[in-house]
Amino acid sequence: MVREVIGHDDNDIVMLGDKLPVSMKLVQSMYNELTGKTENIGQMLNGNHEITFSDIQQLNFKILQLFEQYSVIEKSCCVTIYHINDSKEQFSSFDRFSFYEKGSKSPCENIRIEYNFLIVLPATKKPQSYKITVDLHSRAALKRKARAEVGVNRRIVQMVAFRTGMIDIEYVDYTVARNFMTAINEWYGSVNKNEGFWGYDTLQDNSHKISSVFSVLSLFCLFFVIYFNSEQLVPPAASLHQLYLAMVVSIFSAIFISVVAGRFGSACESLIDVYAPVSGLILNKGDDDVLSEQRRSNVKTVVGGILFTAITVGLNVFSSYAFLKMGITG
Template identity: 50%
Template sequence: MTKGIIERNESDENQVVNIGDNLPVSMKIVQSIYNEITGKTERLSQTLRNNHDITFNDLKQLNIKIRQLYEQYNVVSKNCAVTVFHVNDCKEQFSSFERFEIYDSSNTSPCENVRLEYNFLIVLPGTQKAQPYKLTLDLHSRIALRKKASREHGMTRRILRIFATKTGNIEIDYVDYTVARNFMVAIDQWYKAVKHNKTAPFIEFLQDKSEQFSSIFKIFTLIIVIAVIFINREILINASSSNDVLFSLSLISFGVVYISGLVAAKLGSVFENAVDSHQAISGLHLNRGDELALEEFKEANAQSIRSALVSVVLIVTLNLFSAYMASLLSIGS
C-alpha cells in the first residue's frame, strides 16, 4: 500500500483529493495543512506592457473592486498600503487608501511608480485557520522614466529606456489558487477598462525594421551612385584617355562611392535612433509634475518625427547631389 501520494480527482467539483490510504479530503484543507506545515505560499504574477493612462479615479475604482471582492469571502483582517515613487528619488508612503486620497497633487516631481499592496486573511469554508494573502500591484510611468533617463548618461540611460517597455506588474501570494485567480481576473478586468494609448501601425512597422535602416540607406545610395557612374562611363572614359586620366577618374569615383556610403549609413543611424526613440504615451496622472512631463514627452516624440523626416530628406538630397557631381564629371570630360 502506497502512502504519502496525493492524487487529485479532476472530475469532482469540490476538488476532493485522496491522500494516504485513499482518504478523501477537500483540496482546500490539503492546501491549508501544507501552508501550516511549511509556512510557504504560492505566487501568481502577471507583467503589464500596455500603454496605460491611469488617473487617481482609476486607482479609486480599483480599490472599490478589491473591497467588493472581500465581501465574497470571510475576511477576518485586511489592510492596504500605497507607496508613490517620484523621479527625484523621493517616495511617499500611505498606511491606507483613505490616507492616499489626501496625496498632494501639486507636487512638481512626476510619479515614477505607484505601488498598491493589500494584505488580508481569509477563512475558507471547510477550514478553521485564517490563510494569508498578499496582493501587490505596481504601475509604472513611461513618461516619468523617460524624463529620469534624460538626466542620466551612458548605460544608465539605456537601461532606463529598456525598463520603460514594462508598464506594470501584478503579484499575488496565496494559499488557495481559486481565491488568487479570482483576484487576478478582477484586476485584469479593471486594467482592460482603463484608458490605453496605441502606437500607429506604421511606426510599429518601422521600429521592427529599425536596425536595418543603416544598411538600407547605404546600399540604396551606393546603387544610385554606381549606376550614375556606370551610365556615364563612355562619356567619362574614351579611347584617347591617358593612364593618368583613368587613374584620376577611378580615384574620384571610388572616393565618391566610399564617402556617399559613409554619409548614407550615418543618416540611416539617425533615422533608426529617431524611430526607436518614438514611444507611445503611457503614464500616471496624479500630480502637476506628471502633466509637465507629459508635455515634454509629446515634444520629444514630435522631435523624433522631425529627425526622421530630416534624415530622409538628406538621403534624397545626397543621392541627387551624387548624380549631379557625376554629370559634372561627364560634362568636364
C-alpha cells in the same frame, strides 16, 4: 503522500494515504500550515497607459467588490507614491490616499498599491493570508529622470522604463489568486492606452539594420546613375587616363556616399530607439508637465527621422547630379 488526483482544479478530490478523499483546497491549506509558505504568481505590464486618480479608484472598487465574494475577516491597503526626486509618500489606507496633494510639481515615477487580507474558505475554516501588489510606472517620468543620471544609473532607469507595471499575488488557494489576477487584468485593459505611429514596433525591432539599408540603397542609386550614363561618363574612345580617372572618381564617390548615408542611418536608428508612445501617471501637476514634455519629444523624434531620411535622399540626388556634371571624360 498524495497517491491519486481526480480532476484538475481546486475543487478536485485528492486521495491521501489509504484512499482518504480530501479536497485540493484542504491540501493547499495543510501545506501552507505545515510549511508556512505561500505560492506566488506575477505578470508584467507593457501597455502605454495614462492612468489617472479616477482609474486608481476604479481598481480599488474592483478589489473591494471581489472581497464581497469571500469571507474576508481582515484587510488593509497601503499606497506608496515614488517621485523622481527620490522622495516618496506612503498612505496607510486608500481613504488617506484620497487626500494626496495633486498640486505637487514633482512627477510620480511609480505608484505601488498593496492589499493584505485574510480569507476563510468554506473547505478549510482557517484564515489564509493573501497579498496583492500592483506596481504602475510612469515611462515619461522615468525618461526625465534618466536624463539627469549618468553611466550605469542611467541604463538602469532606462531598463525600468521599458516595462510599465507589474502585478504580483502571494496566495494559498490558486483559484482565489486567479480570480483577483483576472479582475486586475480586466481593469488594466479598460484604462486609456496610447498607440505609436503605424509600424513603429517593426522599425524598432529592425533599427539596427537602418544604417546598412541607407548605405546599400545609396550605393545602388549611384550604381544605376553610372550604369545608365556610362557612355556620357566614359565614351567608347576614352583613353586609359580617362578610364583610370573614371574608376577613381566612382570609387571615391561610392565610399563617400556610403559613409555619409550610414551616418544619417545611424542617427535615424538612435531616434527610432528613443521613441516610445506616451505612458505615464496623471496624479499631480508635475505629471501633466512631464507627459506634455514626452509628447513634444516624440514629435521631434518623428520629424528628426523624416528629416534624416529626406537628407539622405537629397544627398543621393545631389551626388548623382554632381557626378554627371564632373566631366570625367577629360
